[in-house]
Amino acid sequence: MANSASGESIIGRFVKIVNAFDDTHPAMSVAELGRRTGLPVTTTYRLVNDLLLERLLEREPGGDIHIGTRMWELASRSSKMLGLREAALPFMEDVQAVVQHSTTLGILDSDEVLYIERLGSDKTIVDITKIAGRLPVHATSSGLVLLAHSPSAYQDAFLARPLTKFTETTLTEPAALRRHLAEIRQRGFAAMPGVIVPESSGIAVPVFGPDNTVRAALSVVVPRNEENTPARVPVLMAAARGISRALGWRGELKGTLRQSH
Amino acid sequence: MANSASGESIIGRFVKIVNAFDDTHPAMSVAELGRRTGLPVTTTYRLVNDLLLERLLEREPGGDIHIGTRMWELASRSSKMLGLREAALPFMEDVQAVVQHSTTLGILDSDEVLYIERLGSDKTIVDITKIAGRLPVHATSSGLVLLAHSPSAYQDAFLARPLTKFTETTLTEPAALRRHLAEIRQRGFAAMPGVIVPESSGIAVPVFGPDNTVRAALSVVVPRNEENTPARVPVLMAAARGISRALGWRGELKGTLRQSH
DNA sequence: TGTCGATTCCCGCTCAATGGTAATCCTCCT
DNA sequence: AGGAGGATTACCATTGAGCGGGAATCGACA
Numbered sequence: 001m002a003n004s005a006s007g008e009s010i011i012g013r014f015v016k017i018v019n020a021f022d023d024t025h026p027a028m029s030v031a032e033l034g035r036r037t038g039l040p041v042t043t044t045y046r047l048v049n050d051l052l053l054e055r056l057l058e059r060e061p062g063g064d065i066h067i068g069t070r071m072w073e074l075a076s077r078s079s080k081m082l083g084l085r086e087a088a089l090p091f092m093e094d095v096q097a098v099v100q101h102s103t104t105l106g107i108l109d110s111d112e113v114l115y116i117e118r119l120g121s122d123k124t125i126v127d128i129t130k131i132a133g134r135l136p137v138h139a140t141s142s143g144l145v146l147l148a149h150s151p152s153a154y155q156d157a158f159l160a161r162p163l164t165k166f167t168e169t170t171l172t173e174p175a176a177l178r179r180h181l182a183e184i185r186q187r188g189f190a191a192m193p194g195v196i197v198p199e200s201s202g203i204a205v206p207v208f209g210p211d212n213t214v215r216a217a218l219s220v221v222v223p224r225n226e227e228n229t230p231a232r233v234p235v236l237m238a239a240a241r242g243i244s245r246a247l248g249w250r251g252e253l254k255g256t257l258r259q260s261h
Numbered sequence: 262m263a264n265s266a267s268g269e270s271i272i273g274r275f276v277k278i279v280n281a282f283d284d285t286h287p288a289m290s291v292a293e294l295g296r297r298t299g300l301p302v303t304t305t306y307r308l309v310n311d312l313l314l315e316r317l318l319e320r321e322p323g324g325d326i327h328i329g330t331r332m333w334e335l336a337s338r339s340s341k342m343l344g345l346r347e348a349a350l351p352f353m354e355d356v357q358a359v360v361q362h363s364t365t366l367g368i369l370d371s372d373e374v375l376y377i378e379r380l381g382s383d384k385t386i387v388d389i390t391k392i393a394g395r396l397p398v399h400a401t402s403s404g405l406v407l408l409a410h411s412p413s414a415y416q417d418a419f420l421a422r423p424l425t426k427f428t429e430t431t432l433t434e435p436a437a438l439r440r441h442l443a444e445i446r447q448r449g450f451a452a453m454p455g456v457i458v459p460e461s462s463g464i465a466v467p468v469f470g471p472d473n474t475v476r477a478a479l480s481v482v483v484p485r486n487e488e489n490t491p492a493r494v495p496v497l498m499a500a501a502r503g504i505s506r507a508l509g510w511r512g513e514l515k516g517t518l519r520q521s522h
Numbered sequence: 523t524g525t526c527g528a529t530t531c532c533c534g535c536t537c538a539a540t541g542g543t544a545a546t547c548c549t550c551c552t
Numbered sequence: 553a554g555g556a557g558g559a560t561t562a563c564c565a566t567t568g569a570g571c572g573g574g575a576a577t578c579g580a581c582a
Contacts, residue, residue: 009569010271010539011311015331021339031559040541045560047539050272055371063559067340069370070276072377075336076393078282079328086392089380093354109330110316116333119350131347132337270538271570292528301572306529308570324528 013039013047018056018067023130027066081107084216085117087246088207091239092119095220098235102221104129105207106142108150111158113143113217128197129221138163138177139170141192141202142217148184149206149214155181170195188237191229201227205240210248218243274300274308279317279328284391288327345477346378348507349468352500353380356481359496363482365390366468367403369411372419374404374478389458390482399424399438400431402453402463403478409445410467410475416442431456449498452490462488466501471509479504 008016020028020036028036034044048065051057055070076082088105096103096119105117112134129135137143137158147155159174169192171177184190193201204219218240220232269277281289281297289297295305309326312318316331337343349366357364357380366378373395390396398404398419408416416439424433430453432438445451454462465480479501481493 009311009314011275011308011315011317014272014275015315015317015335018335023339026339026341029559041560042541042543043539046541047272050270053270054272054276056272056276067336067338069342069368069375071336072340072342073370073375073393073395074276074279075328075332077328078284078287079333080287081330081333082392107330109334114330114334131343132334134334290528302529303531303572303574304570307572 010047013037013043014051014056017044017047017051018071021067023133027060027064029064033065081116084247088117088216088218088243091242091246092117092218095218095235095239096121099220099222099232101223102129104142104219104221105216106135106140106146106204106219107216108137108143108146109134111137113137113140113146115142116216135196136164136166138172139166139192139196140219141190141195141204142219144181144184144190144192145204145206145217145219146214148181148190166196167194167198169193169198189233191227191233193227194224199224203227203229203232203236205233205236207240207247208244208249210250212249215247216243271308274298274304275312278305278308278312279332282328284394288321288325290325294326342377345508349378349477349479349504352503352507353378353479356479356496356500357382360481360483360493362484363390365403365480365482366477367396367401367407367465367480368477369398369404369407370395372398374398374401374407376403377477396457397425397427399433400427400453400457401480402451402456402465403480405442405445405451405453406465406467406478406480407475409442409451427457428455428459430454430459450494452488452494454488455485460485464488464490464493464497466494466497468501468508469505469510469513471511473510473513476508477504 016037016039017033020033025036030045030048031041033048034041037044039047048057051068052059052065055068056074057065057071058068059065084107085105092103092105100121102121103119104115106113106115106129108114113136115129115131115133115135118129118131135143137147147158150158155178159177163172163177164170165172171180189203189205191201191203195202200221201224202219202221204217206214207216207218209215218236220236222228222232277298277300278294281294286297291306291309292302294309295302298305300308309318312329313320313326316329318326318332319329320326345368346366353364353366361382363382364380365376367374367376367390369375374397376390376392376394376396379390379392396404398408408419411419420435420438424438425431426433432441450464450466452462452464456463461482462485463480463482465478467475468477468479470476479497481497483489483493
């Protein structure tokens with residue numbers, strides 16, 4: 001499926017190129033793009049030109065390249081993300097108004113947490129979540145909530161892999177994690193003090209869809225010393241129920257374990 | 262630049278495919294995708310498979326295809342859109358809280374208005390703006406504001422083209438439009454009663470960047486009978502100044518015409 | 523059982539994509 | 553002015569990925 005010496009398809013190279021851009025590298029010259037992607041010079045220029053024609057990339061006055069408006073438009077036009085985001089936004093605003101630090105909405109994607117919306121404030125101290133950013137499942141409150149309500153086959157596969165220990169409090173033992181997941185299901189929320197960076201804590205609750213499976217995790221990130229979990233959980237839970245209902249969820253089935261399959 | 266009989270590049274076909282999805286067609290079978298794009302059957306299947314591998318498209322249980330999470334992620338990761346959106350959102354919420362109908366943020370892209378954010382409510386009646394949706398420049402309040410503050414060379418080129426008359430109130434005469442644009446610059450806002458659909462009116466104001474050029478248009482859409490323009494304009498203007506300042510704008514230069522170039 | 527559509531498999535053709543090399547352009551420094 | 557270093561464009565021989573027609577298979581529905 002590839003004309004290239006390296007055996008990649010054009011689509012693969014396209015992803016490589018777009019992937020070379022991130023928040024720290026929002027724009028760069030074509031030459032640097034070639035270096036970052038490892039593609040041959042000529043090939044890079046040819047491909048970039050194709051992409052410029054379709055406006056998936058754009059050239060700024062200086063000559064540097066950045067991701068084009070068209071790319072965002074095409075991706076956003078018909079995305080399940082938009083529906084979820086739109087349903088969640090008003091509730092997230094309410095949470096943010098009360099909690100004042102940072103409110104995020106994340107989904108499970110490719111064994112990682114992908115954050116699709118984030119409300120922050122100037123007070124926000126250490127919060128590494130970014131919109132369209134990814135973080136590991138086992139080291140975030142959102143991730144653990146999502147994992148806790150995933151099909152058990154998925155959990156098994158996930159726990160079979162080796163997990164990175166980011167800080168002292170990061171759980172990496174399958175058995176300990178399993179116990180913790182059960183606790184999360186039972187309590188209805190996850191509270192993780194400094195599992196990825198020691199300075200901040202996350203509290204997360206699940207958001208459900210019409211079929212009673214988990215769709216997303218709603219969470220707040222607060223400084224380590226002022227967690228005040230008992231006070232924050234009810235706010236989060238109420239908001240999550242609101243979002244779930246906006247998605248078509250009709251209340252949890254009485255006495256049903258939420259873990260599906 | 263193309264291996265195909267029709268002379269399209271793969272990138273071009275990729276755009277065709279993604280473009281086949283919209284809010285009314287969020288998912289479809291590969292065969293239907295082939296029909297909608299006009300691509301040969303086999304080619305469609307091969308290309309779709311490539312895209313599925315990169316998760317730019319995703320297959321749902323039924324077999325239908327929809328746009329993948331990866332697509333949104335790549336597009337959103339480093340986009341000027343995000344910065345603008347993030348700066349604007351809090352102010353838009355304030356406007357929305359007061360106006361209660363529908364608040365939008367639009368930019369000028371490819372001679373059309375592209376809406377990058379929209380806050381609505383249940384009360385929202387007729388409002389055809391959608392996030393990532395496009396509308397013609399000359400038939401929207403946002404578009405006219407953006408056009409009014411564009412370089413005059415751009416305005417000339419735009420006004421040289423024939424313009425569609427959507428309703429009775431749509432201005433299509435270059436001379437009349439020019440007068441109107443001058444008025445918009447002078448007043449600082451555009452108020453368009455029913456230029457695209459007769460039932461609703463738009464009021465829009467410009468948002469400026471650090472270099473004092475217009476970046477976006479902030480607007481509200483209200484029912485035709487309860488426009489109350491004089492009451493709404495100050496709210497919009499204050500919010501737009503807030504957004505502009507968040508973008509790095511430092512106040513307008515005294516006595517300067519805002520029309521650049 | 524038969525029909526219709528979606529999907530996959532097969533396969534020979536061919537030209538677009540490839541990527542090395544070299545020329546040109548551009549910017550900054552001396 | 554000169555020239556060093558990088559970015560960009562131009563050139564071009566090679567080749568296999570993409571192409572797309574056609575047929576087989578799967579699957580739903582009547």
